[in-house]
Amino acid sequence: xxxxxxxxxxxxxxxxxxxxxxxxxxxxxxxxxxxxxxxxxxxxxxxxxxxxxxxxxxxxxxxxxxxxxxxxxxxxxxxxxxxxxxxxxxxxxxxxxxxxxxxxxxxxxxxxxxxxxxxxxxxxxxxxxxxxxxxxxxxxxxxxxxxxxxxxxxxxxxxxxxxxxxxxxxxxxxxxxxxxxxxxxxxxxxxxxxxxxxxxxxxxxxxxxxxxxxxxxxxxxxxxxxxxxxxxxxxxxxxxxxxxxxxxxxxxxxxxxxxxxxxxxxxxxxxxxxxxxxxxxxxxxxxxxxxxxxxxxxxxxxxxxxxxxxxxxxxxxxxxxxxxxxxxxxxxxxxxxxxxxxxxxxxxxxxxxxxxxxxxxxxxxxxxxxxxxxxxxxxxxxxxxxxxxxxxxxxxxxxxxxxxxxxxxxxxxxxxxxxxxxxxxxxxxxxxxxxx
Ligand code: AMX
Numbered sequence: 414x415x416x417x418x419x420x421x422x423x424x425x426x427x428x429x430x431x432x433x434x435x436x437x438x439x440x441x442x443x444x445x446x447x448x449x450x451x452x453x454x455x456x457x458x459x460x461x462x463x464x465x466x467x468x469x470x471x472x473x474x475x476x477x478x479x480x481x482x483x484x485x486x487x488x489x490x491x492x493x494x495x496x497x498x499x500x501x502x503x504x505x506x507x508x509x510x511x512x513x514x515x516x517x518x519x520x521x522x523x524x525x526x527x528x529x530x531x532x533x534x535x536x537x538x539x540x541x542x543x544x545x546x547x548x549x550x551x552x553x554x555x556x557x558x559x560x561x562x563x564x565x566x567x568x569x570x571x572x573x574x575x576x577x578x579x580x581x582x583x584x585x586x587x588x589x590x591x592x593x594x595x596x597x598x599x600x601x602x603x604x605x606x607x608x609x610x611x612x613x614x615x616x617x618x619x620x621x622x623x624x625x626x627x628x629x630x631x632x633x634x635x636x637x638x639x640x641x642x643x644x645x646x647x648x649x650x651x652x653x654x655x656x657x658x659x660x661x662x663x664x665x666x667x668x669x670x671x672x673x674x675x676x677x678x679x680x681x682x683x684x685x686x687x688x689x690x691x692x693x694x695x696x697x698x699x700x701x702x703x704x705x706x707x708x709x710x711x712x713x714x715x716x717x718x719x720x721x722x723x724x725x726x727x728x729x730x731x732x733x734x735x736x737x738x739x740x741x742x743x744x745x746x747x748x749x750x751x752x753x754x755x756x757x758x759x760x761x762x763x764x765x766x767x768x769x770x771x772x773x774x775x776x777x778x779x780x781x782x783x784x785x786x787x788x789x790x791x792x793x794x795x796x797x798x799x800x801x802x803x804x805x806x807x808x809x810x811x812x813x814x815x816x817x818x819x820x821x822x823x824x825x826x827x828x829x830x831x832x833x834x835x836x837x838x839x840x841x842x843x844x845x846x847x848x849x
Pocket of ligand 1: 689690783
């Protein structure tokens, strides 16, 4: 069985060749133009960065190396006894562009489990945080502190060839992904279940199986399966989203993966990005409290208008790139449809009914370019149903997941020798001079 590193070693040369050819033959080819609206509009729509693992189509949604979510669900190995994609098979696909075999997936699970323990000083650091410190702040600080053991940083200090950067990057990235469950679970226990014993990592379990067990939900098979799917699906969403772009930017300075990804986590912590799933749940619960669970479409419509007229956004709807219902939302809805306990859940039923009404209301409202749901419209509500009820923790789970894609690109950025990012900024005066 070929290992992950051996597989990457084989695929990297052809990608390097592809980049060389693009540079040699098309360096001056124009692929888009920059308008004033792009400059003042958060760079929306500008094609300005390389990102290998996934590409987001406005209508079709995400593809991972060309595979749609349903494609991935067909071909990627699951956990033994499970049906859902797992983090390991998704990570393998993201990194190599290839579908791993069952044996390769198990080998990676074992490697991650063997590397999953936290250094004692990080445990102490995390245990010293007040329970009132937001779990995302704790996660970002814990990840940054793990750079104590960065192999890339140590090798760089000694002096290594540029062509070797990616191998140290890969080692760091695997170590970081391996340690995220223990770190994230420790934060959960400290904040919400203080004093309860944290189980040790089981070397025979997959990454998310271990994560769920350490959170204290190991005996809930359906929640474990949900988290496997959730973490695989949230793994990557091309490069321009705020968290992925942040890790790309910081990594371009040759900061190690721990520092790069901790910066990404602080971008993920914003309410317009990763915090949205907690906002959706808060909003749906407030709706339930006000109008009840057994409600008509008309009542939901009224509640939607109340939210909009109050000057608030409808959380879980709209997207910077997508212009259709998010296929990740659809995949999570299908998970709900396949599990009777979720079909009977009042909060899940309310999410579904909201989806039947909200797009038309948002179209009539006329502001958002995308009146359809994004993945957050449902993700937190399922966690809530299964008893993981601490909203503030939800973005941490997203943070465990997004590492798959962001760290993949760090490996590729170093393998391709991409330079430090340095876009040009302009003042309004400078912009006006250009327009004249
Ligand atoms: N409800 C009400 N109004 C909305 C809206 C929504 N769900 N989504 C967008 N709008 C409004 C915007 O606020 C903006 O109004 P303005 O002109 O007064 O500022 C207008 O519609 C145009 O916005 P847009 O171009 O359609 O969206 P965007 O690219 O600027 O923002 C996003 C995208 C996701 C931040 C926005 O749709 C939003 O705030 N949605 C709700 C929060 C949410 O679900 N976020 C999750 C995103 C996914 C993720 O990162 N996890």
